[in-house]
Amino acid sequence: MESTLKALREGESVLDLSPRSTVSGGVEDVYGEDRATEDQLVTPWSFSVASGYTLLRDPQYNKGLAFTEKERDAHYLRGLLPPTVVSQQLQEKQLMNNIRQYQVPLQKYMAMMELQAGFSTHHDKITQHEIETNERLFYKLLVDNVEELLPIVYTPTVGEACQKYGSIFKRPQGLYISLKEKGKILEVLKNWPERSIQVIVVTDGERILGLGDLGCQGMGIPVGKLALYTALGGLRPSACLPITIDVGTNNENLLNDECYIGLRQKRATGQEYSELLSEFMAAVKQNYGEKVLVQFEDFANHNAFELLAKYGTSHLVFNDDIQGTASVVLAGVVAALKLIGGTLADHTFLFLGAGEAGTGIAELIALEMSKQTKKPIEETRKKIWLVDSKGLIVGSRQNSLQHFKKPWAHDHEPVGTLLEAVKVIKPTVLIGSSGVGKTFTKEVIEAVSSINEKPLVMALSNPTSQSECTAEEAYQWSEGRAIFASGSPFDPFEYKGKVYYSGQVLNW
Ligand SMILES: O=C([O-])CC(=O)C(=O)O
Numbered sequence: 001m002e003s004t005l006k007a008l009r010e011g012e013s014v015l016d017l018s019p020r021s022t023v024s025g026g027v028e029d030v031y032g033e034d035r036a037t038e039d040q041l042v043t044p045w046s047f048s049v050a051s052g053y054t055l056l057r058d059p060q061y062n063k064g065l066a067f068t069e070k071e072r073d074a075h076y077l078r079g080l081l082p083p084t085v086v087s088q089q090l091q092e093k094q095l096m097n098n099i100r101q102y103q104v105p106l107q108k109y110m111a112m113m114e115l116q117a118g119f120s121t122h123h124d125k126i127t128q129h130e131i132e133t134n135e136r137l138f139y140k141l142l143v144d145n146v147e148e149l150l151p152i153v154y155t156p157t158v159g160e161a162c163q164k165y166g167s168i169f170k171r172p173q174g175l176y177i178s179l180k181e182k183g184k185i186l187e188v189l190k191n192w193p194e195r196s197i198q199v200i201v202v203t204d205g206e207r208i209l210g211l212g213d214l215g216c217q218g219m220g221i222p223v224g225k226l227a228l229y230t231a232l233g234g235l236r237p238s239a240c241l242p243i244t245i246d247v248g249t250n251n252e253n254l255l256n257d258e259c260y261i262g263l264r265q266k267r268a269t270g271q272e273y274s275e276l277l278s279e280f281m282a283a284v285k286q287n288y289g290e291k292v293l294v295q296f297e298d299f300a301n302h303n304a305f306e307l308l309a310k311y312g313t314s315h316l317v318f319n320d321d322i323q324g325t326a327s328v329v330l331a332g333v334v335a336a337l338k339l340i341g342g343t344l345a346d347h348t349f350l351f352l353g354a355g356e357a358g359t360g361i362a363e364l365i366a367l368e369m370s371k372q373t374k375k376p377i378e379e380t381r382k383k384i385w386l387v388d389s390k391g392l393i394v395g396s397r398q399n400s401l402q403h404f405k406k407p408w409a410h411d412h413e414p415v416g417t418l419l420e421a422v423k424v425i426k427p428t429v430l431i432g433s434s435g436v437g438k439t440f441t442k443e444v445i446e447a448v449s450s451i452n453e454k455p456l457v458m459a460l461s462n463p464t465s466q467s468e469c470t471a472e473e474a475y476q477w478s479e480g481r482a483i484f485a486s487g488s489p490f491d492p493f494e495y496k497g498k499v500y501y502s503g504q505v506l507n508w
């Protein structure tokens with residue numbers, strides 16, 4: 001096996017996926033041979049080496065026409081390929097040309113997925129060009145065309161892919177763990193063909209981007225996020241494991257859809273839910289060791305905070321929607337200070353949305369302010385105000401607030417709407433993290449622009465349909481004065497003869 005891998009690596013002109021390039025803090029490994037710990041349970045496993053016809057259909061090792069003469073001899077490929085040997089560079093050029101011909105982003109997404117894993121998509125959608133499976137080429141393409149392909153492989157296109165996941169995909173791309181697997185999760189993990197896992201991205205599908213409960217179809221999210229771990233973080237693909245936990249869905253449309261791929265029942269909650277999660281977390285540690293990173297993604301608020309707190313001391317865990325979003329938004333705000341002036345503590349922040357992203361970002365900003373000013377965090381939090389569906393979060397609401405909102409209940413009279421809150425709080429920075437589109441109305445943007453010469457406006461909800469406002473709206477309604485960034489990307493916009501390029505602040 002190792003010699004085959006070595007031979008395959010010889011003469012290859014592919015992306016470097018060697019252990020050197022793993023994320024820091026990961027497990028030191030020899031290619032394909034790492035173990036999280038020495039004494040963990042290891043399934044007796046038999047490896048078979050792909051050669052010839054099978055090799056051409058193996059996403060992990062196929063190189064298509066880029067197999068060299070030597071490799072064609074060594075791996076029984078003679079005659080199975082036309083005589084030309086092409087460079088990976090040419091393959092890449094041809095593929096990009098093919099992908100660019102699709103008009104609809106979802107078609108591009110499907111072509112990319114076909115290339116990554118050969119998952120049989122509805123071929124009527126991609127008949128023009130035969131896309132062959134070649135994982136190395138997938139990542140090479142992604143790395144070399146980051147700006148163009150990230151919005152295809154991930155937000156915003158991944159949102160639509162999840163909505164249509166059931167009818168798009170006929171073969172799995174990650175591991176599904178449902179209530180049916182209760183008591184057997186360790187065995188299920190062992191069914192996955194890779195043993196040396198370093199990162200798991202897991203969702204339960206309850207809050208997919210700003211699209212809500214997509215149940216089992218949320219799988220597109222862990223799959224997409226992990227592709228980014230490889231393309232941007234250099235982690236080898238086989239060390240990444242996408243998982244969807246299926247405890248049912250409360251989405252009636254899905255429950256009534258004959259194509260729905262998940263459990264047809266309402267979501268399990270309470271003890272049933274926490275028992276499944278607890279079995280899962282224990283199995284993960286037992287099978288992959290304690291250094292495996294578990295990234296929680298797109299869980300609903302009511303579970304996200306609890307899971308992070310519960311497993312934060314026993315496992316290596318990270319919640320991307322709370323912690324990942326907070327880091328990129330703080331970075332975005334700090335970068336924007338160059339344009340809007342002042343230090344962090346000179347600004348007043350108003351959020352629409354007080355869930356994982358909103359409270360996570362608010363807390364990190366308060367922490368950074370506290371570090372910079374040496375004031376206690378209780379003090380710096382007062383520069384930050386949050387509005388949820390019931391209005392401004394204020395002291396009189398303390399008792400009815402979920403625990404993660406409580407630190408933000410400052411003294412103030414009740415204020416019912418975002419517009420009123422803008423008028424009374426007079427924020428210099430307005431951040432949308434509510435998952436609800438079109439909530440930064442003309443009046444809201446006008447109000448924040450009447451208070452500030454250069455208001456910083458961040459419309460972070462995803463995908464594009466859920467964005468609080470578009471770049472065009474922000475520039476028009478602020479008469480070109482807003483400094484605007486969004487979660488999902490917007491094209492440059494020309495306003496009164498000037499082209500505005502908006503920023504993107506996204507926890508890719
Ligand atoms: O995944 C993204 O594009 C950003 C994110 O975490 C979310 O919206 O849940």
Ligand SMILES: [Mg+2]
Pocket residue numbers: 209297298320321
């Ligand atoms: Mg997310």
